[in-house]
Amino acid sequence: xxxxxxxxxxxxxxxxxxxxxxxxxxHKIPLFSAxxxxxxxxxxxxxxxxxxxxxxxxxxxxxxxxxxTIISGGQAKACRYSxxxxxxxxxxxxxxxxxxEQHLLSASETPYQVEALTxxxxxxxxxxxxxxxxxxxxxxxxxxxxxxxxxxxxLEQAIQTMGGRSIDARxxxxxxxxxxxxxxxxxxxxxxxxxxxxxGLASYIGIARETISRKLGQLENDGIIESRGHRGLRxxxxxxxxxxxx
Amino acid sequence: xxxxxxxxxxxxxxxxxxxxxxxxxxHKIPLFSAxxxxxxxxxxxxxxxxxxxxxxxxxxxxxxxxxxTIISGGQAKACRYSxxxxxxxxxxxxxxxxxxEQHLLSASETPYQVEALTxxxxxxxxxxxxxxxxxxxxxxxxxxxxxxxxxxxxLEQAIQTMGGRSIDARxxxxxxxxxxxxxxxxxxxxxxxxxxxxxGLASYIGIARETISRKLGQLENDGIIESRGHRGLRxxxxxxxxxxxx
DNA sequence: GAAAAGATGTGATTGATGTCACATCTCTTC
DNA sequence: GAAGAGATGTGACATCAATCACATCTTTTC
Numbered sequence: 001x002x003x004x005x006x007x008x009x010x011x012x013x014x015x016x017x018x019x020x021x022x023x024x025x026x027h028k029i030p031l032f033s034a035x036x037x038x039x040x041x042x043x044x045x046x047x048x049x050x051x052x053x054x055x056x057x058x059x060x061x062x063x064x065x066x067x068x069t070i071i072s073g074g075q076a077k078a079c080r081y082s083x084x085x086x087x088x089x090x091x092x093x094x095x096x097x098x099x100x101e102q103h104l105l106s107a108s109e110t111p112y113q114v115e116a117l118t119x120x121x122x123x124x125x126x127x128x129x130x131x132x133x134x135x136x137x138x139x140x141x142x143x144x145x146x147x148x149x150x151x152x153x154x155l156e157q158a159i160q161t162m163g164g165r166s167i168d169a170r171x172x173x174x175x176x177x178x179x180x181x182x183x184x185x186x187x188x189x190x191x192x193x194x195x196x197x198x199x200g201l202a203s204y205i206g207i208a209r210e211t212i213s214r215k216l217g218q219l220e221n222d223g224i225i226e227s228r229g230h231r232g233l234r235x236x237x238x239x240x241x242x243x244x245x246x
Numbered sequence: 247x248x249x250x251x252x253x254x255x256x257x258x259x260x261x262x263x264x265x266x267x268x269x270x271x272x273h274k275i276p277l278f279s280a281x282x283x284x285x286x287x288x289x290x291x292x293x294x295x296x297x298x299x300x301x302x303x304x305x306x307x308x309x310x311x312x313x314x315t316i317i318s319g320g321q322a323k324a325c326r327y328s329x330x331x332x333x334x335x336x337x338x339x340x341x342x343x344x345x346x347e348q349h350l351l352s353a354s355e356t357p358y359q360v361e362a363l364t365x366x367x368x369x370x371x372x373x374x375x376x377x378x379x380x381x382x383x384x385x386x387x388x389x390x391x392x393x394x395x396x397x398x399x400x401l402e403q404a405i406q407t408m409g410g411r412s413i414d415a416r417x418x419x420x421x422x423x424x425x426x427x428x429x430x431x432x433x434x435x436x437x438x439x440x441x442x443x444x445x446g447l448a449s450y451i452g453i454a455r456e457t458i459s460r461k462l463g464q465l466e467n468d469g470i471i472e473s474r475g476h477r478g479l480r481x482x483x484x485x486x487x488x489x490x491x492x
Numbered sequence: 493g494a495a496a497a498g499a500t501g502t503g504a505t506t507g508a509t510g511t512c513a514c515a516t517c518t519c520t521t522c
Numbered sequence: 523g524a525a526g527a528g529a530t531g532t533g534a535c536a537t538c539a540a541t542c543a544c545a546t547c548t549t550t551t552c
Contacts, residue, residue, distance in 0.1 A: 080406050083492040088409040090402050102395045105388065111399055134384065141380065141387035142351065148394040149348045153357055155401040156336050160326050162408040163334040163452030165510075167539075198500060206409030208540050213501055230499065230548060246329040411540075413509075444530060454510050459531055476518060476529065 025049070025072035025123045030096050031147060034139045046129045052116040059100075059114040066107035066127040070098040074120030075195050078112040079203065089204040092117070092195050094181065101148060103127055117195055162206060164246075170205050171215050172245035175225070179235050189226075190235040197230065271295070271318035271369045276342050277393055280385045292375045298362040305346075305360040312353035312373040316344040320366030321441050324358040325449065335450040338363070338441050340427065347394060349373055363441055408452060410492075416451050417461050418491035421471070425481055435472075436481040443476065 026032050026040040052058050058076055071093045078091040090112055102108055134141045161173050183190040202209040219225045224241055226234040272278050272286040298304050304322055317339045324337040336358055348354055350373060380387045407419050429436040448455040465471045470487055472480040
């Protein structure tokens with residue numbers, strides 16, 4: 001955790017100690033990165049924090065809310081369920097990601113359920129508070145627009161991948177995406193801790209669990225990846241994976 | 247057939263008469279709906295207008311741009327091409343829709359090619375101009391955020407539909423979507439002029455052209471829709487279609 | 493560390509969709 | 523309004539992923 005040029009934090013304690021800084025989730029949130037220091041401490045007082053254990057539901061489907069939620073620790077999935085009960089995972093949220101931007105202009109129903117994948121801490125900021133912040137700090141609006149734009153771009157990419165007929169390309173794209181977000185480069189390849197089980201991967205990619213198993217098995221046979229337990233993965237030949245992803 | 251030219255208000259006439267106001271694309275654009283009258287005329291002087299004939303390329307793939315583009319008339323498709331040449335249509339833009347929001351913070355490559363489906367008029371506003379507008383009119387930022395949020399919601403819906411296994415659901419959803427956007431309610435059902443050919447529908451939905459033909463034929467046999475020439479469609483039993491879409 | 497619970501791997505089978513080839517229909521153009 | 527170009531419909535076939543059923547492997551729990 002990098003802290004540079006940080007001044008004092010009178011509200012919390014009388015000096016900028018590590019403990020207090022860690023409590024300020026605003027420092028970890030890219031959305032607020034463009035704001036001046038004083039604004040961050042100001043925001044911090046308006047934020048409501050909550051913790052959820054792994055597996056619990058953070059936002060039940062159909063909740064009417066007027067808050068924007070930011071993940072300040074852990075991972076969560078956003079998903080919808082179709083009439084026959086099939087789950088479709090839309091996003092994997094990690095530290096720093098936010099959702100609920102649709103409530104910014106008016107309270108409304110959340111379009112997806114959010115569930116904790118690991119123990120998760122969230123910060124919630126009310127519509128009113130965020131709107132006031134935007135009016136006082138227009139650069140926050142620009143940052144928000146940029147973040148939304150990035151997300152749009154990712155969804156556009158996802159739609160192209162899902163629209164294409166090749167399941168292999170979808171899987172390769174997903175693995176590359178996870179490698180980039182959660183991977184650690186080592187001498188023998190990229191080590192990734194997958195955020196989802198095979199079942200979860202299946203819901204995310206939109207195919208059957210058995211198909212994921214078979215396809216990953218195939219990739220392992222071809223020496224492209226190595227499975228290390230249920231959530232572990234080592235990517236051996238990332239260039240080959242990139243080729244498969246097209 | 248491409249005529250460029252900047253239109254400033256005085257060039258049209260010397261006062262704000264209704265006829266001239268109608269020519270100001272700023273009045274037709276939802277994105278600007280929250281702005282005061284003076285701002286609209288101010289924006290109008292900074293906009294560059296261009297026309298494109300049906301079938302022409304408005305934004306070639308890979309264009310580096312720093313403008314936001316608004317469709318002020320006609321329809322266009324945004325599409326990507328995969329390595330094997332398959333087209334994936336991401337959006338159908340109609341009057342009032344905009345794209346290029348990714349260029350708002352820095353000039354960048356367009357992530358998709360935009361092609362005119364009909365004769366199309368566009369308005370382009372530079373990054374600098376739009377940024378200045380946002381700073382002077384923060385409500386514009388909120389409107390932009392809302393529009394982006396709406397688009398995100400639509401893409402999320404699309405991903406759920408594409409992730410689900412049922413092709414029938416995808417087709418029904420698409421038809422309902424088109425009915426809502428382009429349909430006219432009459433006594434014998436909803437008459438829709440499709441913006442795309444069967445080939446286009448196939449690229450949009452992500453399936454083979456032949457499959458679309460067969461599925462639409464099936465829907466017609468079941469008395470749910472009636473095909474009227476290549477682009478015409480009458481939706482007879484919209485409730486059944488809704489059931490199929492789940 | 494052993495047992496139970498849960499997740500994953502795998503074979504056989506089925507069905508739906510892509511592909512190819514070509515007939516037929518629509519729309520455009522002159 | 524006739525001809526041609528382009529778009530669409532349709533049959534046959536191959537292919538690939540979903541499903542079902544069950545074995546096997548990991549992880550968790552006590």
